Amino acid sequence: MPDLAKIILRNHKIDAVKRFHPWIFSGAIKEMEGEVKEGAIVEVYSDQGEYLATGLYNPSNIAVKILSFQKVSDIAQLFLEKFQNAYQLRQQIGLVDNPKTNCYRLINAEGDGLPSLIVDWYNGTAVIQAYSLALYQRLDLIVDCLKTIYADNLRAVYDKSAAVLAKSAHISENKYLFGQKNGNEVLEFGHRFIIDWEKGQKTGFFLDQRENRAILAQYCQNKRVLNTFSYSGGFSVYAMQAGAALVHSVDSSHGAIDLTEKNIALNNLGEVPHQSYSADVFNFLRDCQEDYDLIVLDPPAFAKSIQSRHQAVMAYKRLNYQAFQKIRPQGIIFTFSCSQVVNEEHFQGAVMAAAIESARPVRILARLSQPADHPTSIYHSEGSYLKGLVLAVD
Numbered sequence: 001m002p003d004l005a006k007i008i009l010r011n012h013k014i015d016a017v018k019r020f021h022p023w024i025f026s027g028a029i030k031e032m033e034g035e036v037k038e039g040a041i042v043e044v045y046s047d048q049g050e051y052l053a054t055g056l057y058n059p060s061n062i063a064v065k066i067l068s069f070q071k072v073s074d075i076a077q078l079f080l081e082k083f084q085n086a087y088q089l090r091q092q093i094g095l096v097d098n099p100k101t102n103c104y105r106l107i108n109a110e111g112d113g114l115p116s117l118i119v120d121w122y123n124g125t126a127v128i129q130a131y132s133l134a135l136y137q138r139l140d141l142i143v144d145c146l147k148t149i150y151a152d153n154l155r156a157v158y159d160k161s162a163a164v165l166a167k168s169a170h171i172s173e174n175k176y177l178f179g180q181k182n183g184n185e186v187l188e189f190g191h192r193f194i195i196d197w198e199k200g201q202k203t204g205f206f207l208d209q210r211e212n213r214a215i216l217a218q219y220c221q222n223k224r225v226l227n228t229f230s231y232s233g234g235f236s237v238y239a240m241q242a243g244a245a246l247v248h249s250v251d252s253s254h255g256a257i258d259l260t261e262k263n264i265a266l267n268n269l270g271e272v273p274h275q276s277y278s279a280d281v282f283n284f285l286r287d288c289q290e291d292y293d294l295i296v297l298d299p300p301a302f303a304k305s306i307q308s309r310h311q312a313v314m315a316y317k318r319l320n321y322q323a324f325q326k327i328r329p330q331g332i333i334f335t336f337s338c339s340q341v342v343n344e345e346h347f348q349g350a351v352m353a354a355a356i357e358s359a360r361p362v363r364i365l366a367r368l369s370q371p372a373d374h375p376t377s378i379y380h381s382e383g384s385y386l387k388g389l390v391l392a393v394d
């Protein structure tokens with residue numbers, strides 16, 4: 001590789017890199033040598049000239065996201081190896097050529113050694129979200145990796161980075177980088193879903209709830225189920241398939257409600273009464289007259305940064321309190337948080353505060369998290385964003 005720009009760290013800041021944490025904060029940088037611009041590949045050194053890592057530079061609080069802790073001679077080769085490793089892991093965990101599930105996360109950012117990159121696989125279409133210019137500038141490389149791995153099974157590659165990167169990178173459109181719009185139906189544990197990667201949220205579907213939906217199904221028989229923040233109706237479809245007595249889905253987005261209705265129709269679940277409500281969940285819980293045996297609370301990330309953490313914790317408390325007020329005795333609540341900055345302890349604290357206020361006996365039956373196709377590096381606890389509790393409320 002041509003000579004790369006160098007970033008020299010302050011002496012007392014090298015320990016985190018030596019412990020394989022993949023981020024270098026701007027305050028850790030002592031000096032920079034060479035032309036270091038947004039998106040550049042840089043080498044990171046100690047003050048004594050010891051090589052530490054190679055990463056991608058972004059002029060922000062997290063200045064470097066590390067790609068490798070070993071010298072890199074060929075960046076295309078490094079990307080390909082990472083894609084191959086990621087694919088191999090999905091094979092190992094049974095998600096490749098699986099007749100019942102043909103959608104999964106192929107690249108989970110730091111968890112697959114490619115910070116700021118998400119690639120989700122939907123039965124022949126790969127949907128990319130690059131969260132930094134460095135990755136955005138390397139989309140061709142990413143498409144090449146996908147072609148090598150999937151060969152003829154790859155029908156299309158859709159770039160959805162504009163949705164997350166538009167402001168900083170001056171890009172305005174999401175587009176197909178390979179192939180074109182094609183069938184968008186997937187299977188998840190045998191349930192059918194239409195994925196709208198073009199207009200839907202994130203890459204189109206919340207793949208991270210796959211296993212939690214299957215766990216929910218175990219609790220649903222003959223139950224009156226309320227699925228809040230339902231998006232495309234994932235939990236609702238599983239609940240209905242599992243023999244719920246009734247399912248209500250609530251989401252503030254009309255698009256989400258449309259998707260929910262389509263997905264329910266697709267699975268021929270006509271026998272179970274279902275009703276969708278396009279409403280704010282907080283208002284719905286306050287005003288509705290129904291009572292439920294099982295409530296799912298899966299809100300969007302209430303905190304996007306550490307500054308909003310306290311407010312987010314208060315919002316989790318309020319939401320869970322409303323569900324504790326509503327749920328029947330011997331009821332079950334599946335409650336989630338996907339805010340990265342709200343850790344398990346904060347989240348459980350918020351739920352406990354809500355339980356105290358409701359004065360109801362509450363037991364924890366299970367702790368839930370993200371599935372194996374959303375791996376996290378053990379050195380990067382920030383990667384474990386999804387947490388959930390299954391609660392019995394008497």
Ligand code: SAH
Nearest residue numbers: 206229230231234251252253280281298300
């Ligand atoms: N449980 C879903 C994912 C939820 S994503 C699944 O398994 O696929 C969060 C959803 O909450 C989004 O669809 C968003 O439209 C909705 N939402 C956000 N704020 C809301 C609010 N205050 N009331 C109702 N829905 C809301």
